[in-house]
Amino acid sequence: MQRRKLLGLVLGAVAAPALAQTRSYDVSPWPANRPAPALQALDMQGKSWKLSDLRGRAVVLNFWATWCPPCRAEMPSLQQLAEIYGPEQLLVLALNVGEGPRRIAQYLQSSGLNLTVLLDPQSEAAKAWGASVLPTTILIDAEGRPRQRVRGEVDWSGREAQALVEPLLRRGVRPGVSS
Numbered sequence: 001m002q003r004r005k006l007l008g009l010v011l012g013a014v015a016a017p018a019l020a021q022t023r024s025y026d027v028s029p030w031p032a033n034r035p036a037p038a039l040q041a042l043d044m045q046g047k048s049w050k051l052s053d054l055r056g057r058a059v060v061l062n063f064w065a066t067w068c069p070p071c072r073a074e075m076p077s078l079q080q081l082a083e084i085y086g087p088e089q090l091l092v093l094a095l096n097v098g099e100g101p102r103r104i105a106q107y108l109q110s111s112g113l114n115l116t117v118l119l120d121p122q123s124e125a126a127k128a129w130g131a132s133v134l135p136t137t138i139l140i141d142a143e144g145r146p147r148q149r150v151r152g153e154v155d156w157s158g159r160e161a162q163a164l165v166e167p168l169l170r171r172g173v174r175p176g177v178s179s
Contacts, residue, residue, distance in 0.1 A: 024070070025152030027164065030138070036146050037128035041118035044101055044108075049093070049118055051144065058085075058168035059140040060092045060156075063120075063131035065099055066107040070153035071135040077156035079113050081165070084157070089169055093118055097126045097134060141168045 039051035039061070051059070062078055064071035075094070082092035095118045096104050104117055120126055129138055130149065137150040147168060154161055 023152075023160070025150055025154050027148055027150050029148055030146040034146075036140070036144065037125075039125060039129075041095060041120060041125060043119070044105065044117050049116075051140070054091055055144045056142055056170070057088065058090045058142050058165065058170075059138075060090065060165070061129070061138040061140060062092065062094045063097050063126050063129065063134060063136045063138075064094055065097050065134055066103055067099075068134045072107075072111075074135060074153045074156060075111065075113055075115070077154070077158075077161070079115055081156040081161065082115060085165070085169075090165065092116065095120050095125060097131065098123045139164060139168055142170045 036051065039049075041049055043049060051061075060078070060081065062074075064075070066072065078092050078094065082090070092115055094115045097120050100121060101119065104119075108114070108117065118125075126132075126136075130136070131138075133151045135151075135153060137154065138146050139148040139150065140146050148164065150164065156165075
């Protein structure tokens, strides 16, 4: 009987913090006095991407790595997010930090994901954008202004994520509706 009580106390002490934690991410506003760092990166096919060329569309810029379990866990919901809004409204860019194309391609093939993946082999973009924790996601409005930094794993297909993304879109634009 005492063993059961002790086991219950131990399990309760271990489980309580996990149950109390309602979300595994932190959202903070982009510093008002900090301009968006320049972003120029190659994708997996060698195409050059510049943030300045993406004005008119909101951007979800996700810093991740294949070795990062929370990054891998949120990737399918990032894919869903990209599909819900479409690239004309919201562009989801998965910027891989510190890995080579071969490893990334293996991961993408095994996972079945087809997100636009940009390369940051020297982690220069991650440093410039303050992505010191993976995953980190920067939410950028349709005018090209960073609005929020999200650190940690997010279910990007859920209501909380929708509340983060909707304000980034051009006025009056909703999922599946182009203007």
